[in-house]
Amino acid sequence: MIDFATSVLGRDVALCKTENYKGSKQNILIGSVKRINGGKETKVVSCHQKLYPYLLYYCHSVPDVAVYKEDILDPKTKKKINHGVPFLTWILLRGSRVMKLFGSWVWVWGRLRFVIGFS
Numbered sequence: 001m002i003d004f005a006t007s008v009l010g011r012d013v014a015l016c017k018t019e020n021y022k023g024s025k026q027n028i029l030i031g032s033v034k035r036i037n038g039g040k041e042t043k044v045v046s047c048h049q050k051l052y053p054y055l056l057y058y059c060h061s062v063p064d065v066a067v068y069k070e071d072i073l074d075p076k077t078k079k080k081i082n083h084g085v086p087f088l089t090w091i092l093l094r095g096s097r098v099m100k101l102f103g104s105w106v107w108v109w110g111r112l113r114f115v116i117g118f119s
Contacts, residue, residue: 004059005045005109013045016067016108022081023072031071031080037110041066045109057107067110 005013016036044067047059072082085108 001045001047001057001059001107001109005047008045008061009043009109009111012111013109014111016069016085016110018072018085019083023074027075028081029073029075029078030084031073031078033068033070033086035066035068037067039066042110047107047109067108 002013041064043061043063044065045059046062047057050056050058068086070084070086071080072084073079074081
């Protein structure tokens with residue numbers, strides 16, 4: 001993964017990902033949402049699992065995305081249970097923009113200056 005990320009983004013890369021599985025398969029409440037990278041769109045490398053009989057991550061470059069960080073809250077207690085990494089990208093088939101919230105199985109690599117202050 002890191003070899004592909006550095007081949008696309010350069011040597012100074014860092015990883016952003018959802019902290020854990022808390023909140024999956026249940027109702028959640030989205031708390032604060034902040035756009036990172038100074039509000040600019042950027043190129044990232046996204047890696048996610050593929051369904052094979054063995055563990056395999058598929059990594060690909062995703063150009064021109066806006067990446068966010070968000071708090072994921074328990075809807076009853078309003079306590080933070082997770083920290084998410086959604087990003088806004090184009091869905092080419094429909095020509096519209098869609099926000100995608102990825103689970104902890106998706107890793108997003110970005111340039112180090114883009115990730116500073118992420119956590």
